[in-house]
Amino acid sequence: MKRWKKKSPLTMKKKESILGFLLILPVILLIAFVVLYPIIYNVKISFFDVALNPNKPDIFIGWENYIDLLTDKEFYKVLVVTILFVAATVILSTALGLGVALLFNRKFRFRGAARALVMLSFVTPAVSLVYVWKYMFNGLYGIVNYALVDVLHILETAPAWFDNIVFAFISVVIFDTWRLYPYAFMTILAALQTIDTSLYEAAKIDGAGAWARFRYVTLPEIMPTIATIATLRMIWNFYKFDEIYLLTQQLPVIGVYLYKTSFASNDFGMAAAITVILFVIVMSLVFLLRKVVFKKNET
Amino acid sequence: MKKRASKIIAMIMAASMLAGCGAGASGDSGKSEDGKVTIEFMHDEAEEDRMAVYDEIIKDFMAENPDIEVKQTAISEDGFEDKVKTLISAGEMPAIVAGSTSLMQLLDGEEMINTKANKEVVEERGRDDFYEQVLSLLNAQDGEGMIGVPISTWVNGIWYRKDLFAEKGLNPPETWEDILTAAKTFHDPDNKMYGIMFGTEEGAIAQNNFELFAGSNGAQLFDEEGNVQFTSPEMKETMEFYKELYQYSLPGSNGTTQIRDAMVGGNTAMCVYSSYILAPLYNAEMGEKIGYCVPENTQKSVYSSPSIYTISNTISDEETEAAKKFISYMLTDEVNIKVLHIAPGGPQPVMKSVAENPEYRDADVLQVYGEEIDKIADALNYINVFGTQDGITDSHIGAISNSMIISKAINQILVQDQDMDEMMQIAQEDMEKEISR
């Protein structure tokens, strides 16, 4: 009888352990197959001067790619611009998403339709949105310049929306925030709706006003969600390339820099070196974000 | 539980179906069991109507050559070169790839093309029939073969509103002086009218347009020893001229969209663009109002970019023969005219016999422009592009063009208002670095 009791909890735990492992196995296998090899491949070629033709030998150059990279002023400039870009878009889109989610968390007519409409900018393919923007901001027939300069006379001449680095930065940040905030909105709204209403009731009974309820009930409840969104967004935006490249040539971000190095200059070895270094940087930033800003002690 | 299980089963079934029908589709080139040779032909004209014409041509070719099968693959222009590079890194190259000179130079540099076979196709047709200037763009780095076979080419130049010029009694914009005068006369931004539109963005069109004017000033990119001389006096004069011209243009980084829209919308008196502008202007019913001009300061000069078909060197001998046959077929008068008529006015004939062939002129778009078409065809005699001197093309020009160094300099100087000498010096150094790679 004693022996039997002792065995039972151990076996249970182990069973669960095995189950847990089995359930995550497909994920691990897929990642190993699809991502692991490319990662190893990239690390390897970062030490070579790679020829496109696989029959031509790759020249081993050791740390040369890394040295060239770390001594290139352009790289640091690109890094700074990217970090600024990521910070701006993550903060703005999360804040806006939060605001709109709170706004939509009440009942009003056509709420369902309104929620679907808000998602439009997130759901539509990037290329369509970019071209619509370019169309709207065109110097000749664009409606934005027409409205601002010719009709409302707010500005004297059409600004160079995508042409100098400052304006390009602002334009791209606005574009990206507009495009991404629905994701934050959708996720936060879902989280808001799972908050137990009894918590609010208890707070009200304790005399908490709207702001206090938000600060002490809502915010803590959705903090994990916000942390996840912010982290994912940050990583995603760090490498963002497509939309930015299509909109303007004047915003040097990592994604564009990487593309130019690998496909435009055909220097895949250097591109791989950039990736490895970036990986280290992004890892550190994620670590920083989660430990310091969100004060999480576990994943 | 049942729902989940059936979902899983459905997915596995679907996946295996796809894998099954997919596995059979791999293997683009090769010999199939019935002794037929299959070759893949890859190009960047991914518009349905264009592909339909190629389909027709391929069908006719296959009827005449029953032992050859041709498959066409079209990838859209902006992702084309990336796709080719990805293919190459996996050691896969289609039997025939159609592209620009810079792509071909890249392929030649990576030793992926059969320069000998290309040359044989051209010679079989007869070198004399081709415009020599076009052929001079195609020498391979081994000094012997050719990087491809030209099928057609476009030229750029100045397109201007004949009607508006006539009203003001202006000369056609040929000399630098006349161009400036005209630009100044028509420039009226408050009424949304601009003097001239040309490429100023960090893209290919900026460099192509610039070469037009640089050439007309006798500016060469390389000196006799093959060194870059972007800071030569002729280049600087051209850049000064460019800066002045920019004053009469729509401010900003202008590319094909901005230029074409302005011209079609009637908001500019002149534009610098490729011959591909003929069709949109025809569609906007502006054909009769348009004139064409080749600028001339010390000489006449145009920029040209041929559409080149090249044969891979990774295929078998039978496939090479089949590829040669197909390309030769594309060069026959009748078929070549068909290809040119896909977008009449855009691609120009590279063979004199085709240019003079009355069937070629027999397209509505071309009829509308009347004698301007003759001027365009004639422009092929003045082809003058960076990197080509004395009939030989430097093998580094492709890499330089792809790196956008010159376009960036133009953008910095004109749009970003940076110091001209400084930017040109930076471009000079960047190009030197690019060459030494």
Next chain:
Amino acid sequence: MRRRKIINVLLNLLVVAILIVTLFPFFIMLTTALKTDAASVAYPPELWPGEITFQHFQDIVNPMIFPFFRYLANSFLIAFITAVASVIICSLGGYSLAKLNFFGKRQIHNVTLVVYMFSGILLIVPLFQIFNSIGLIDNRFAVILACLVSSMPAALSMLVSYFQKIPDSIEEAARIDGLNRVQVIFKVVMPLSVPGIMSVFSYVFMQAWNNFLFANTFLSSMEKQTLIIGMRNLFTSQDYVWGRMMVASLLTAIPVIIVFSLVERFISGGRLDGGVKG
């Protein structure tokens, strides 16, 4: 009470304002789709087309110009299968990471995040080589696989945080009722998580639907190309037509919107506290 009403009205106005600002570009898309070519580049620009034309809509469904339905079928196939596969794999994995303990769990969770950091451009060349060597090139399955893995970290994260919110008490209750772990997962937890799962479904569907990089790289024959590739062709061609581009954009976005709305309706019922209070 009065104050409440005023606040309500103001908030509703705010909602309308946000909608107007967010949707303005789509309004432009619609009006340009209805404008003639000349009107689309004319100055001054009209807010609403003076002359309405449906030519562009006709053109887009004209197989000679744009094989819309073929593209649609391919896009749907890829997006749907990717989403279904993702939901299955990531629900199981997500539950595991959220609720079970096993050796190396922490590391594995971190690894999935790390995977996210290797953006598409870097995977392209080596992935092409792998797929090429097993004959998966020009096979939609390759695209499905790539899209599946690249959206996995996001899908996993979403599901993990969703599962973590399901109180252990519910599961305990089920266990006391005699169900073993596996049964608890499928009979209790999953049904409760339908909203979360459906959200992930629509998210992955959308990512796969809009994907350009993998579709462009791994597919070559015309029969297999997706809507987004077709659109890129339309946009970057020499013969671009604004009206057509706008129509294509609208039509490409609609299926995803439909999926989102359907999921939305599905979710709106699901509330978690129902489970606890019961």
